[in-house]
Amino acid sequence: MSSVSSSTAADDPWTGGADAKREAVLSAAASAFVQDGYGATSIDDIAARLGVSKPTIYYYAGGKQALLGACFSVALDGYSEAVEEGAVAGVDGRARLHQVVQKYVEITATVYGRCLHRVPDVELTPEVRDRLRAVKRKVDARIRDLLREGVRDGSLRTADVRMSTFVISGAMNSIAQWYAPGGALTPQEIAERLWDTFSEGVRPR
Known part of the structure; x- marks a missing residue:
């Protein structure tokens, strides 16, 4: 692929x-x-x-x-690889979650990521739809694990891991609805600004 x-x-x-x-x-x-x-x-x-x-x-x-299934598969391959254990390094949960956010946003900003988030999954074959849902579950579980890791090591703070995961995922996915190549911010800059906004809410106090 x-x-x-x-x-x-x-x-x-x-x-x-x-x-x-x-x-x-x-x-x-x-x-x-x-x-x-x-x-x-x-x-x-x-x-x-x-x-x-x-x-x-x-x-x-x-x-x-x-064609649609292949376009989705390119994005899904990227998302799946981005959250693999070996693809995420860092001294603590905060640093590791930061990496996941960066990679996820960069994939979402590609034409394949935007296609995945803009085209309804009802247009997919059952096989591609099942994989889409499986990768979404994988990413969701990874974010939750890293939030819990950060809470344990003291680098993050959240009273509700599930809610924090929804907030992070929702913010990252929404980028596909408004991002256009050649805009004022690069995908990397968008990822950093999103992280800065979110990380203030989970910073230990």
């Missing part, structure tokens, strides 16, 4: 190999779904964005629902 990216694999992917061409197709599809909505987007629209034929889209990525 392609890595999370906010752009096509190369300036001219059609001079590259099959992976670059598939990445270009997925990126164009995700951009169309974000901009125009899944229902209003056709395979012809995606082909027009790339200046290729409709059969080319089918060849590299399949039909419209397969």
